[in-house]
Amino acid sequence: MNKQKVMVGMSGGIDSSVTAYMLQNDGYEVEGVYLKLHNRTDGYHEKNLGYIEDVAKFLNIKYHILDLTDKFSKEVYDYFVDSYLTGTTPNPCVKCNRQIKFGAMLDFAKSQGASFLATGHYAKTDGKFFYEADDKTKDQSYFLSQVSPDALAFMMFPLSTYKKEDIVKFGAKLDVAYKKITEKSESQEICFVETVYTDVIKRHANIDQEGDVLDEKGNVVGIHKGFAHYTIGKRRGFTVKGAQEPHFVTKLNPKDNTIVVGKKEALEVNEVIGTNLNMFVEDRKFSCSVKLRYRAISTICDVEIKDNKIYIFLKEPVFGVAIGQLAVFYDGQKVIGSAWIESTK
Numbered sequence: 182m183n184k185q186k187v188m189v190g191m192s193g194g195i196d197s198s199v200t201a202y203m204l205q206n207d208g209y210e211v212e213g214v215y216l217k218l219h220n221r222t223d224g225y226h227e228k229n230l231g232y233i234e235d236v237a238k239f240l241n242i243k244y245h246i247l248d249l250t251d252k253f254s255k256e257v258y259d260y261f262v263d264s265y266l267t268g269t270t271p272n273p274c275v276k277c278n279r280q281i282k283f284g285a286m287l288d289f290a291k292s293q294g295a296s297f298l299a300t301g302h303y304a305k306t307d308g309k310f311f312y313e314a315d316d317k318t319k320d321q322s323y324f325l326s327q328v329s330p331d332a333l334a335f336m337m338f339p340l341s342t343y344k345k346e347d348i349v350k351f352g353a354k355l356d357v358a359y360k361k362i363t364e365k366s367e368s369q370e371i372c373f374v375e376t377v378y379t380d381v382i383k384r385h386a387n388i389d390q391e392g393d394v395l396d397e398k399g400n401v402v403g404i405h406k407g408f409a410h411y412t413i414g415k416r417r418g419f420t421v422k423g424a425q426e427p428h429f430v431t432k433l434n435p436k437d438n439t440i441v442v443g444k445k446e447a448l449e450v451n452e453v454i455g456t457n458l459n460m461f462v463e464d465r466k467f468s469c470s471v472k473l474r475y476r477a478i479s480t481i482c483d484v485e486i487k488d489n490k491i492y493i494f495l496k497e498p499v500f501g502v503a504i505g506q507l508a509v510f511y512d513g514q515k516v517i518g519s520a521w522i523e524s525t526k
């Protein structure tokens with residue numbers, strides 16, 4: 182019988198390298214694909230491809246290189262820069278998973294006759310839904326929740342039941358090609374941000390222009406260093422005259438380069454409206470739990486979908502919800518949908 186072909190998204194990191202090994206061990210015909218997404222530093226791709234080459238040799242597998250730099254630049258990078266410049270907080274990994282990894286990379290995998298596309302993400306899928314990974318500290322279900330429901334039947338996450346530290350230990354013993362990978366530094370949270378996000382934004386706009394800090398009534402109470410340096414909930418890097426208690430950013434106004442601050446209570450949110458829904462269930466009115474940012478504790482809510490928007494009524498207030506982040510709906514460990522946060526009350 183012919184073996185089923187699995188395309189593995191290979192980054193040159195330990196997770197995807199172990200993923201390829203595991204699937205081969207399970208009897209699949211494995212091929213790899215490396216995506217060129219951005220040129221963060223000189224020699225960035227060459228370095229990654231060096232690791233992939235060694236792993237591919239060890240496994241005796243073929244690998245492809247897919248240049249998606251233009252698509253990534255338009256759909257992920259530009260969106261990232263534009264979001265900060267318009268005062269919202271982007272989530273580029275969510276966009277990338279939908280458009281790039283489980284959009285263009287999946288199309289490529291299918292075009293090569295692969296039955297599945299596997300990655301080293303920490304999440305689970307049964308072909309219909311995503312679920313949280315067993316290693317909750319690494320769980321990436323939040324970032325996958327905008328992926329088109331049609332894509333799930335082709336996805337495999339062999340690491341879903343493992344702890345990251347065990348994958349690293351396993352890799353270090355497997356072969357010298359893998360050991361080398363475990364010795365390099367961990368990848369960045371956002372792959373094209375080397376240090377801090379503001380360094381990226383600074384390449385496109387002068388964000389270091391001081392502006393007024395306003396209280397909720399619009400009175401000038403201090404100075405900040407440029408609105409794009411702040412996100413909702415931030416409490417440092419600006420002055421507030423005579424403040425006895427900590428003040429937090431509650432609003433960014435790119436038009437006049439002002440930021441609004443308030444005490445903790447001012448960050449309290451009880452209702453959220455989301456757009457660009459991606460739902461894995463048909464229901465239009467239900468109760469569930471929701472995460473309003475990655476690593477947030479989930480909150481119980483009632484939701485209602487009307488006219489392509491989702492209205493989220495939180496059972497308990499949540500502090501510091503940023504416009505532009507994703508609201509991800511869970512039923513226990515199961516992801517039942519997600520929507521981009523458009524406004525809060």
Ligand SMILES: Nc1ncnc2c1ncn2[C@@H]1O[C@H](COP(=O)(O)OP(=O)(O)OP(=O)(O)O)[C@@H](O)[C@H]1O
Binds near residue numbers: 196
């Ligand atoms: N440039 C790329 N080309 C192909 N696949 C990629 C690329 N970047 C990431 N992936 C796939 O997406 C998965 C998740 O990527 P992410 O950057 O979140 O994880 P990671 O923990 O750094 O993974 P890894 O250890 O494999 O680099 C990777 O394990 C890999 O399968």
